[in-house]
Amino acid sequence: MTKIKTLADLKKMKEELQTKVDLREKGDSAENYVQIKVGMATSGIASGAKQVMDFLIEALEKRNIEAVVTQTGDMGYCFAEPTIEVKKPGEEPIVFGYVDMKKADEIIEKYIKLGELVDGIIPVNYQVIDDK
Amino acid sequence: MNTISMHILDIVQNSIRAKATLIEISIHENRVKNYIEIVIKDNGEGMDTELLNHVTDPYTTTRTTRKVGMGIPLLKHSAGQANGYLKIYSEKGVETSVQVTFQYDHIDRPPLGDISGTIVLLVAANPDIDFKYIHEVNDNKYEFNTCEVKGILENVRINDPKIRGMLKEMINENLSELYVI
Numbered sequence: 612m613t614k615i616k617t618l619a620d621l622k623k624m625k626e627e628l629q630t631k632v633d634l635r636e637k638g639d640s641a642e643n644y645v646q647i648k649v650g651m652a653t654s655g656i657a658s659g660a661k662q663v664m665d666f667l668i669e670a671l672e673k674r675n676i677e678a679v680v681t682q683t684g685d686m687g688y689c690f691a692e693p694t695i696e697v698k699k700p701g702e703e704p705i706v707f708g709y710v711d712m713k714k715a716d717e718i719i720e721k722y723i724k725l726g727e728l729v730d731g732i733i734p735v736n737y738q739v740i741d742d743k
Numbered sequence: 744m745n746t747i748s749m750h751i752l753d754i755v756q757n758s759i760r761a762k763a764t765l766i767e768i769s770i771h772e773n774r775v776k777n778y779i780e781i782v783i784k785d786n787g788e789g790m791d792t793e794l795l796n797h798v799t800d801p802y803t804t805t806r807t808t809r810k811v812g813m814g815i816p817l818l819k820h821s822a823g824q825a826n827g828y829l830k831i832y833s834e835k836g837v838e839t840s841v842q843v844t845f846q847y848d849h850i851d852r853p854p855l856g857d858i859s860g861t862i863v864l865l866v867a868a869n870p871d872i873d874f875k876y877i878h879e880v881n882d883n884k885y886e887f888n889t890c891e892v893k894g895i896l897e898n899v900r901i902n903d904p905k906i907r908g909m910l911k912e913m914i915n916e917n918l919s920e921l922y923v924i
Contacts, residue, residue, distance in 0.1 A: 682868040
């Protein structure tokens with residue numbers, strides 16, 4: 612297969628793919644997907660948020676889980692970077708800290724697939740010293 | 744922050760937080776004059792002179808979640824180590840641009856890193872923002888523009904995992920050609 616190089620190649624590949632598989636359309640509501648936000652401020656990037664994000668996208672795609680992975684700014688948990696927020700359809704979002712690739716894999720397998728909670732959750736009522 | 748790509752990923756977060764709708768990332772590698780220059784320009788809310796004067800101070804941040812901001816100071820430090828400099832121009836309500844240079848062959852210049860991955864990540868993670876990415880190596884130039892890409896994708900999401908793969912391949916193919924003399 613020739614590689615995609617020009618915009619025309621991209622158009623061709625997209626059309627080819629569209630006939631074979633469902634590509635996500637803009638109109639689809641994100642509510643129906645698992646939504647993951649990766650904390651990507653200086654602290655997140657420095658501790659490997661980009662690799663975690665790449666891993667999440669690849670792994671979710673391979674395991675056929677409908678998900679949208681986006682980035683967000685700092686969540687205020689710099690000590691626990693990389694942090695990710697996972698929101699399953701119809702559920703409250705949960706923030707996980709210290710997410711490396713191994714942890715990300717565990718989150719997909721246990722929390723996203725089976726609904727089991729895993730270690731590393733940062734509770735919503737977690738207080739930092741500035742709040743006091 | 745051990746690559747230039749990671750710094751770019753970081754600095755662009757400032758543009759996103761400044762509510763930019765168009766972000767332009769240009770990289771110019773000039774091996775003849777021995778420098779690499781990166782300019783990140785956005786049409787976000789901009790900064791006033793007072794903030795601009797303090798922005799390279801690590802204890803300056805506009806965020807409310809904590810009191811320090813290391814993005815700009817780290818990049819400035821990195822440029823300084825490689826015989827380069829960092830300059831910021833901004834006009835409140837109009838635009839901001841961050842310009843940073845490094846001596847190309849300086850031993851302390853960070854490598855470029857995974858630039859195609861970084862661009863695709865930014866584009867896919869912020870589907871509502873338009874990105875322009877211009878990469879020049881000496882006289883060779885490649886330009887990637889999400890306005891054009893979105894036009895071609897029509898109703899398909901730019902952050903679909905399969906589309907991401909395609910975009911990365913497209914950028915890589917064009918980049919590899921830039922380095923052919």
